[in-house]
Amino acid sequence: MTRILITGMSGAGKTTVLRELSRRGHRTIDTDHDGWVLPDGTWDETRMSALLEMHMPLFVSGTVENQGAFYDRFSAVVLLSAPAEILIERVSLRANNSYGRSTADQAEILQFILDVEPLLRGGATLELDGRRPVSELADELERLIRVSP
DSSP states (O other): OOEEEEEESTTSSHHHHHHHHHHTTOOEEETTSTTOBOTTSSBOHHHHHHHHHSOSOEEEEOOOTTGGGGGGGSSEEEEEEOOHHHHHHHHHHOSSOOTTOSHHHHHHHHHHHHHTHHHHHHHOSEEEETTSOHHHHHHHHHHHHHHOO
C-alpha cells in the first residue's frame, strides 16, 4: 500500500498540508504529536514499524534523526522546503506550537537548514515548494497516492 512521508524544516508547511489531506478524507499521522517521538528525538521504532505494516494509504509527517531507517517502507519521501525567512516568519506566528518563537529556537532552525535540510534533500524522492498554496500541495501529494503501487 502507498505510504508517503512528508518531511522538512519547522515552518515548511507539513502540519498544514497534513490537515488538508485529512480534511479530504485521507489517513494522516503527524508524528510531532501523540508520542511518536521519543525523548531522544527519534521515532519510536516499534510503533512506527507497526504503523507502516498496516495495509492502507497513509500520509505521515515528521522530521527526526532516525527517519532514514524507514525510507524503504515509504512509496515516496517528500521534502517541503521554503526560504529561511519564510520558515522563521511562519514559526514565530503559529498558534498551535510554541517552538520557533524564541530567538534561540530560530537560531536552531537556521542551523538545521544548513546541517539537516541537505540530508533530507538527499533522501527525498520529491521536493515541493512549501510556499505554494496548500490546496496545490495536497493535490500533488494525492497524485502520489494514485500513481504509487
